[in-house]
Amino acid sequence: MRYRLLAATGVLALAAGLSGCGSSEPSPGASGSAAPEKLTVWIMRDSMSDALLGRFESGFEASHPGVALDIQIQEWDGIGQKVTSGLASNDAPDVIEVGNTQVAEYAASGGVKDLSDKVADLGGADWLPGLAEPGKIDGRQYGIPWYAANRVVIYNKDLFAKAGVGGPPKTREEWLDVTAKLNKGGYQGIYLAGQNWYTLAGFIWDEGGDLAVKEGEAWRGTLDTPQALAGMDFYTRLQALGKGPKDSDEARPPQADVFAKGDVAQLISTPGGAVAIEKANPGLAGKLGFFPIPGKTAGEPGAVFTGGSDLIIPEASKHHDSAYEVVKALAGEQFQLDMAKEMSYVPNRVSLGGVLDGDEGTAAMAAGAANGHATPNSANWAAVEARNVIKEYMTKALTGADAAAEARAASQVITSILNTKS
Template sequence: MDGDYTPETLDAINAEFTEATGAEVDVQVQTWDGITTKISTALATNTPPDILDVGNTQVASYAANGGLLDLTDQADDLAQGHTWLDGLVDPATIDGQLYAVPGFAGARAVIYNKQMWADAGVTAVPTTYEELTAALDKVKAANADTSDFSAFYLPGQYWFGGLQFVWDAGGEIAEQDGDEWTSGFGSPEAIEGLEAFKEFQTSYSSAASATLNTLEPNQNQIFADGKTSAILNTNVSGILTANPEMTEDDLGTFPMPGLSGDTQPVMLGGSNWAIPAKSQNSELALEWVKIAASPEIQEDYVYGVDGWIPNSSEGIEAAQATLSDVKKGFFDAALNSKATPPNPNWTTIESNKDVEGLFSSIASGSQSVEDAAESFDTAADQTLNGE
């Protein structure tokens, strides 16, 4: 997919593959616009591509109708002794069977303004939830005269951030029992997480942000303009673009601490390699995917050239020695990851923006935590079960 891997990385994989097999590779880079329809159409033919680069949360929808090759028997060989990140392998595992191989990840971490925190008397990076809220209390007090200031800008619709509180409390988005799916936001654990999200959001993010998402207004611009001291995001490039006077030295990153005592689980973005069930060259495709997922390619190219988070915990550990300070928080955050349910109908819930509505209604107070969770679960149960 466009923007996933650099030509240098793909060339390295192809060169190793051709040397090992003698076969040549025809790489066709696709744009994201209309890609779901394009892939679904290709999978229905007798001559689909031999390998697909797919978003980690898209695997279930393509596997649902038998479109992808079951890789379960090859999983150990493809993993090559490494432990794949949960946020990549879990959404590729449907009913206990593996349908795609982790390629790379992106994770969310706290990004903070070092000078703003120092001016408020915060000099140590928080490692616990209590240390984080204590730091934010100081920042909030130091900027009390700044209108619309957020110590930590966390807009209400930002469900990626909200989910971290739910997962940290032990809640789940949904669970499967046989063929039946049950949405989980009404569980005691999820309710606890939703209440923690509401308390944090209303304490440290502006009142106006309760019904907003991250793009309008853009949270990077809010940070760049000095209207917040911290955000939760996947990289710092948007901030540096929004304010060219800022450099990486002005910024710090760390995994979001949780009330659990651990870092909050993050939802990984990322990409997986899948092989269509009707591939005419499945054995060669398996060899290519094994090379793409190998520790060497992951360390030297996926991380070394492209800058992505590698597909395994061992890959992250190998990268630590050469990570810049500002990147370290994202890589550390990825070590505790989860994903959306491996249900082909989950994409409908995302596209309907029901989950944004859940968190926003809680942040704004338009619904109680319990009522918002019940409303979401009722609708989600029907969607997840195809009713």
């Protein structure tokens, strides 16, 4: 589940020698080779700009004599089957970008190299938790965090000013008060569709709950725990302060189009949503602000789902050592800084979040990313999403059904799906 951020805030011009960059010594696999060692790297369409990838490729090859990179752009449509086939191939790629929540599914095939012994070398203690966790299955690190994106609150500064709201709220309760005040000004305080389950997940995590937990070798759905029900209660209170449909998600209708009409004060989205809003209504350009989703206390932003990408190395790769050098370079500080400034992504390291401080939207996103979480790390989680289990539960709870009873029923379905053997 990955969320494209649409606007780059600037291009960082680096010297041609930028490697992005791992060790400056020759690649272990290249030693003594008469011909270059060719590594195939799969990168997803629109993940990175051509300029950024070009700088990386030329810099990496300059600092790793004897290695040639073949960076191949992959389409999202059908990528799951293509990666699965690639992992089992005799001609497997050497490095693959995958959605962070897909790592468990691919690792279950046995075709992904375990990189647990490389975590310290890669600076793993500084990784964003919500990005690193999906790459770690049963205590072993298969996916290396690459970049992240998460939701923030986009707000209409003019409507805040007209309602006498001085600035963004700092806590969840203050957020409810501010939103109610915006409604009194004749506006829609917030547009929140009833099935925005990633936002619900954040409220559940804030309460100390989860969507599902693993107990020994078995999974258990946990939407019916007191913590998860408290998260749903807050979602219900917030959603009631707007006119969002209770039986649909943020894509139906496109929430950016709703906000663009000019009478909605707040929206939960990735910062890139502002681009779509301004495209639909150019009159809102310069009038949009951003703040992290508020948490229960002023000292910590609310929990958010961290979407993004990881890097994996197939077991079938014939160049494990050199492939690791590529991963190390792409996940390293130098490339992460270049990437963050050009692509407006959150870097994979907590300590690098400040690089985005010059842009209000990405700075808000980076602040929220420090409290990022991931969906349950099961190869079967995609089936839960496909069944719309959580969405259907939310609609029932928001339209008068007994929330606790519906949560128990949804939890039983999640338990069954996650424990199904493939």
